[in-house]
Structures are given as structure tokens and as C-alpha cells.
Amino acid sequence: MYQMPLPSHIKNLTPQASVDLINQHRKELGNNLVFLGHHYQRDDVIQFADFQGDSLKLSQLAAQQTEAKYIVFCGVHFMAESADILTSDDQAVFLPDMTAGCSMADMADLDQVEMAWEDLSQHFPNMSKVIPVTYVNSSAEIKAFTGRNNGICVTSSNCRFIFESVWENDPEATILFLPDEHLGRNTAYEMGVPLDQMPLYDPFAEMGGITDEQYKNSKVILWKGFCSVHAEFNVEQIQEAREKDPDVNVIVHPECGFDVVQAADASGSTAKIVQLIENAEEGSKWVVGTEINLVKRLAQRLEDKHIQVRSLSGKACPCVTMYRIDLPHLTWIIDNIAKHFKDPENTKLYNQIRVPDEIKEQARLSLDRMMMITQAATSAT
Template structure:
């Protein structure tokens, strides 16, 4: 797969200054105008963590995999303007037809978690794991990973997973091999495996920087190998936040994402995927009180949309995901006006050599879900 040099890319396609100076009302008018002009030829999916200024134009809201699948089903669309981050656009490109072009309005919109598992580190780590455990490990990767990591997992018979179906995928994996490697988010892997009855002492963490295992029990007894990666947003919630909320209001419900640390998930009342969080709030009784541990744009949107409930963030000083917030109205309009001029900027492409095994990993998951 072609390696993207983000700084170089950004220098090549820098946002023209006039977009930074443009009135917001004019940008809104122009975006709707271009969307109407392209009609069904243009499809704009928006991830739940995007800013409201961008989400107002989204043709569909969802998590990364759902949006990529919806994009693939939309055969009429020639252009997919993906309002999310890089790995999501990669997945959309792999799932869509060849005639469809996937565009990321700002190439700086990456994911720190996905970047914590690079393919060279993974190949080196896998070699050590094979030497340590033999052919007893099946790799699994969270969909929040690069196309190269998905392809690695596909080549080794593994599957992708989401936070919604992680339990099912891990249960399937243990029917294939004695052990699993879970990339790149250690917290989702740990929380899910623990819920399935695997004790913490039978989990080891692989540190790709030090190239060594970290574990509480004997390494030979490890059933789960967790890649030492994490979401920089979800790690900012801690048990102190929960204790303070409960002290202030014993009736509050704590609802967190399983990308949070183990102690936070254990201290919460509920944990689940983004879809689970949204559905829980939607179905909660009027007057109920909720503290949510996930990305701030989504928390604020839920608080605004469900004003019959009290909704706050678990961390009152939380900031939105910085990389998700790279997509703004200015970059969105710029990419659309370039299309109007007949030029495609910031197209995301994944080569066939990477796409084929990555799709094997994705399709295994879809067949099991």
C-alpha cells in the first residue's frame, strides 16, 4: 500500500486562505448549492464524532463501518465525501466500486489509535509472538485500524471487529486458535475478554516500542495478547470523575464506551458501543440523568437532541477529538468546489494487494455478525 506522508500531502493541498476568511453563511449556502447540483452523484457520510457544522450536511450518520457499508450500497454516488478520519475513508474505498472516488476533506484527519499499530511494528511483534507461542494465535483488529493492519489480519486468517460485535468475534476466534492478538486498542480487547470470563492474569500486553510483553501472570498462560494502543479521548476519563459525579448526584447513570480503561468500565453502570450509547439515551425515560464517557461532540449533540433528560460528560473538562475536528466547513466547501471545477483533491485510495486480504478480514466479521 502506498505510504501517505501527511505533511507532504498537506503542503501539496493546503486550504486556500480565502476559505478561512469566508463568512459562515456564505459557506453554508455554497455547500447546499453544490450538493443540490451534484444530486445523487455525491454522497456525504458523517461520523457521530463530527462537528455539528459539518453534520448538518451529512446524508447519513453512523459509526465508521456503518458509513462505509452505506457508501458501498450507494452505487449511484460517484463521489464519497467522507466526513470522518483516514482509516474510515480507507475502509470506504475498499468497499466501494472502482468508479467511486472517496475524498477526505482534510488529510490531517487521522486517528491516534490507528496510528499506534504500524505494519512494520506488527510484523516484528508477530515474529516474536510466533517464537514464544508457536502457531496458536489468531489476530483480530478493531476496525479503527489502517488498511495495512486489516490486510495483515486477513492474511493470517483473522477478522476485524467493532465495539458492537467484539464479543461474538472473540468467541469465534477462540474456536479457531488457543490465543488471540487484539489490535490496536488494548482497552476494548481487555474489557471484552474480561466480560467473556478471561481473568486479567491471563492477558498480556505487547509493547511495540520496547518489543516486549507485559503481564501479571506467567506468559505461557496468556490467552489474550493486547496491543499497547489506546484512544486518546477515552483514556481521559477516570474513576475520580465517576466518584465525583456519584457524590454530587447518587441518581446519575454512568454510561461509557468500552475504549475507556478497565477501572472506568468497571465503575460505570453501562458500557457499550457508540450505537449502544445513542440507543440507550434515546430509550431512557424522561427526567433520567446520564453522564456519558465518550467523544464530546456526540455528548453535546445527545444533550441537545434529548432535552427531556439531563446529560453531561463524565469528564467536565473534556475536549472533542482533535483529529476528528480537522474536518470543518472550510475544508468541506473547498473539496466540493474543487469537484465542481472537475478536480478531485484528497482522494483516498488503497491498492489491490492491500484491499484483497483486508476485505477478507472485514467479510469474516460481516459473516459472523
């Protein structure tokens, strides 16, 4: 993705001047503008968020802000795509820096996935028994592939519900899980699927590097992809944390490797991590295996409750692509939107995320199925 260089009148602003300009434009734009900020964003960006949350929650919230013509998504590319898929045609979604992508989403491109589907069709005589399930951290094209092949999207919060519904519908079904091998493996294992029934499909190996026997026995075929942030956590860090303080609780995100999740005291989505720690006993201590901005903010918020929170890793583990959304880019995009609002005829809009209609329609199928199943599962509990 190409990001045009920032003009000098924006680049040369002091941080305070940027903040003032953003606030001035927010007043001018009123309810026409909404800021969405992902949990992993840096502090000087998240301070402006009208809503803060995970990617799907933010997209759903964006769709509810029907007055907002302009939606600025402070997150990464696939998140802004999801917002564009879920919002109306009258709403425009912007990403302040087009190079803010996701290394995990990039690990499954459409050509590779189509080829994998072809490989699978040679091993499964009835392809209606193979259900593609994609993590929401994937491109709109992969969500569309999933939608048109009778598949479903998942988040880290509802992955288990979705797997359960696939197998309730057809106990013989095999899931092709994209693009994060760890979330797929950790979820299926927790549900009792043995590791040897979850072969790993490598898009760079012949037939995905999976033997005929493994295809035959598979319950979940995992795509070889991972999150570079969560891959930084390891079992040694957990051992070290416990050696330093045996009372510490270790909680990690299910995008972490299998061994890490097994060694931790608990694992869960960002929402679950926040909820568990916020409701923990006063004086409890937590080490957390997820993105550093979220961990730091949680630690600050809970200081008064005397709950200690720190990262599992001694090194900061920010998502480098998320980090590309910074104050100058945010200022630039708001300035551009404000100019367009005043003079739409003569102002070109930059960095609008537009998912083509056909892809939108098919991707929406996989998101709608997910929401339907999740709502049914949560209202039944």
C-alpha cells in the first residue's frame, strides 16, 4: 500500500499544535466525524477515540453512528475494511496511514488460499464437508472467499462458539482455519481435538506439506500464519515470572503459541483479559502476554485498585504496523476531511478504504453468519 508523504505544513506542527488542530476540526465536523481507536494504539492517538475496543466491536459501533459521514479508523488495514463492509454507503472510512497493515493478515493471500482449496478438493471428495473459517484478522478478499464457500468469520472471543456450531451442524466437517494457526490450534485443543488431527497447511509446500493420511484424519487444517507480536512470548518468560513471584497470575492471548497457552494460568481475547484483570482481587498480580500499549494502559488504570499488571516480556512488544498511526498522520487525515467537509467539490479525499461491492457482499456473508451464531450462543447461555 502506498502512503503519500505528509505535507510540510502538517509535518512541521508541534505535538500541541496538532492536538489543537484536531480538536478545532472535531468541533467544526461535530457528529459528522467519528474516531475509532483499537486497544493497541499509542496514547497520543487513542486520546481522541470516541470509541475504543477490538476491531469488530469498533466496526459494529461505526455502523451504529448513522450521522457520521466520516469514520477515522485508528487501527490497521483489515479493520478499516471491516468497518467499510459493515457501514452504509453514505459513510466513508479512512485509515490515517495506508502502510498500517497486519503481518498476520498478509500471510494468507487470495491466490494462495484458492490453491489450498484446490489441494483440499483432491483429498475431500465432498467439499461441502470442508468449512473455511477465517479469523477477523484477514483481508476482505479472504473474508469474501470464506463467505462464498459457505464459511464463517470468527474473533478471538467467539472462535469456540463458531467451531461448536460447525460441528453441531455436521460432526464430520473439517475446518480450514485461516490465517492464524495458533488461535485455531489453541481453540480446537481446548475443545478436545487432538493435535494430530490438526495438520498445518504451508502455502509454500507441495500439497501444503500435509500427507494423505493427515488429510484423512484432520478435524482442523491450520493455515501457517501467526501474529508477530504474540509470537514474541515464550515459556521461559512464564517460568521466570513465576520464579520471581510465585503468586503471580499469567494470562496470555490465544494468538500466542500452544506451549505458551498451555503453560499460562489463563488465556483469552483482549476483552476477556481486560475483564478478568479489572475484576480481579485487590492486591493481585498479573503478567500479561499481549500487546504492550494495552498492558500499560491497564496497569495505569488499575493502580488505584492496587492490582499490579505488567507485560510477560521484558522487552516492549508493540504492533509495529499499528504504530504507524501517529499524531502527524491523524492530524493530516482530519485536516483533509475538514477541508472536504467545507468544500467537497474542490477537495480530494485521501486514504479512503473502499472494498469493491462484490467482495463486500460476500465478506458480509461470513460476518453476518458469525454474528448470528454468536448472538444465538450468547442468548442461550
